[in-house]
Amino acid sequence: MSTRRQNAYQFEGDQLPQWIEAVRADDLLNLHTFVNGLERDLAAVTAGPAASDRGACA
Known part of the structure; x- marks a missing residue:
């Protein structure tokens, strides 16, 4: 699997647009x-x- 494909499965929430x-x-x-x-x-x-x-969902 290419690095690009491996990275497609790993990201932080604030990176969603880039992902x-x-x-x-x-x-x-x-x-x-x-x-x-x-x-x-x-x-x-x-x-x-x-x-x-924020704890809104328990």
Whole structure:
């Protein structure tokens, strides 16, 4: 597996936009579908972890 592909599976939450770009730039077709779903409701995707970090989700 290439380093680029290995990195596609590892990222921090604040790096989500860069991760999405990297997935789109590679031939990771299964992840393209996943990224499409993330982008449909990106606000909820990014707000979810922040809410749980504050203890809002038990």
